[in-house]
Amino acid sequence: MGNDLVLRVVGKLLIPFILMFALYVQFHGDFGPGGGFQAGVIFAAGIVFYALIFGLENARKVMPDWLVETMLAAGVLLYAGVGVAGLLLGGNFLDYFVLAHDPVHGQHRGIFWVEVGVAITVCGVMLKIFYMFASRGLAEDQK
Amino acid sequence: MAFAVLALARTRNLFAAVVLSGAYSFLMATVLVALDAVDVAMTEAAVGAGVSTVLLLGALHLCKSDEAKPAHRPWLPLSVSVATAALLVYGAMGLPDFADPQAPIHQHVAPRYLQNEVDVPNVVTAVLASFRGFDTLGEVTVVFTAGAGIIALLRRRKHKRAGDGQ
Amino acid sequence: MIEHFSYIVTVFLMITGLFIVMARGNLIKKLIGLSVFQTSVYLLYVAPGKLVGGTAPILAPQYSVYSNPLPHVLILTAIVVGVATLALGLALAVRIREAYGTIEEDEITELDNKVEVLEEQTGPRP
Known part of the structure; x- marks a missing residue:
């Protein structure tokens, strides 16, 4: 599939926009449709698209395995960390009102970091699943 | 959508089934937009039609892509399904009307x-x-x-x- | 009857998914059936939240009627969890295919029976 000229050109053109759109969905999630779950999935879909066109090895150079596996755990830790931060600042677990001087501002900050955590984990899991299936397939072909 | 699902149930070629389920996911996303659930529709379009189709294709690549012919006609599952459907429709008649503002779901925590x-x-x-x-x-x-x-x-x-x- | 149309669509999709899960022996086909079943549950949750004349629950000064946001939240997370568990099921199917060489339920049961008969004849393997 990697030798098709049309696919390569269209892919090169579209992939930056897919990744940009993921970030837009992530950071604009407060005001329009979107949020961590969607952003993670769209970002992962962009990378999967890249892997399908340019080959798995090239995608692995962009998003190496250790990075994906770290993302898997880092997102959950970030989410729980926001909860613990609320705990340390004198509130309840996952209580965002204490994260800033102004309660509403604290809510914004809490929601922002929680969404980032969600996006990181979802993106990591989707990419890891894809890598797992795809690398199995490659190994099968070589046998 | 009903046609897509029925074709999904009938086809024995797994590749066709995967592509059909992707199309079905997109249709479901449009239905969700019509029901005002834009966030859900966005997720469904990205996940159902994008990621899970790729995953199913990846798994198909590792397995055979044709289903074996079943040994017997599926009368028993069919009758069980129809009986369950009748029961569920009977139960659904007792639920609140579609888009009724007085339904309990709109009175509880949503306001x-x-x-x-x-x-x-x-x-x-x-x-x-x-x-x-x-x-x-x-x-x-x-x-x-x-x-x-x-x-x-x-x-x-x-x-x-x-x-x-x- | 027309007020309950959304429920009838939901029941139809649910039953089709259930039928695929019960009637088909192929493990991947079963997983596709499960995901059809799952989408019917999305519809079951989201449909009652709709209000006629309402808009999507994104607050803006020019609207006053919104659909219920709570089912949207529940289903949003359910979709992502659903695809993660679907992938887990596919991974299991791939492993089964590697161990048995097939993903048809009948053939797997047959192979299991053969192994049991062999064990009865020759005693359990070490």
């Missing part, structure tokens, strides 16, 4: 969510991350656990495999 206490215009995001933050933490943990399970299942163990062949 408070819509008061915008946290000053985030997209209520779905506010409820997801703030009001039900603990819930979402659990969901993220489930996703993480699924990812860890897949790593455990599919990771290559070369040296172990050599002695495992029996």
Whole structure:
């Protein structure tokens, strides 16, 4: 599939926009449709698209395995960390009102970091699943 | 959508089934837009039609892509399904009417969510991350656990495999 | 009857998914059936939240009627969890295919029975 000229050109053109759109969905999630779950999935879909066109090895150079596996755990830790931060600042677990001087501002900050955590984990899991299936397939072909 | 599902049930070629399920997901996303659930529709389009189709194709590549012919006609499952459907339709008649503003679902906690206490215009995001933050933490943990399970299942163990062949 | 149309669509999709899960022996086909079943549950949750004349729950000064946001939140997380568990099921199917050489339920049961008969004849393997 990697030798098709049309696919390569269209892919090169579209992939930056897919990744940009993921970030837009992530950071604009407060005001329009979107949020961590969607952003993670769209970002992962962009990378999967890249892997399908340019080959798995090239995608692995962009998003190496250790990075994906770290993302898997880092997102959950970030989410729980926001909860613990609320705990340390004198509130309840996952209580965002204490994260800033102004309660509403604290809510914004809490929601922002929680969404980032969600996006990181979802993106990591989707990419890891894809890598797992795809690398199995490659190994099968070589046998 | 009904046609897509029926074709899905009938086809024996797994490749066609995967493509049909992708199309079905897109149709479902449009239905969700019509029901005002834009966030859900976005997720369904990206996940159902994008990621899960790719995953199913990846799994198909590892397995055979044709289904075996069943040994007997599926009369028993069919009758069980029809009986269950009749029961469910009978039960659904007792549920509130479609788009009834007096239904319990619109009277419980939703009005408070819509008061915008946290000053985030997209209520779905506010409820997801703030009001039900603990819930979402659990969901993220489930996703993480699924990812860890897949790593455990599919990771290559070369040296172990050599002695495992029996 | 027309007020309950959304429920009838939901029941139809649910039953089709259930039928695929019960009637088909192929494990991947079963997983596709499960995901159809799952989408029917999305519809079951989201449909009652709709209000006629309402808009999507994104607050803006020019609207006053919004659909119920709570089902949207629940289903949003359910979709992502659903695809993660679907992938877990596929991973299991791939492993089964590697161990048995097939993903048809009948053939797997047959192979299991053969192994049991062999064990009865020759005693359990070490």
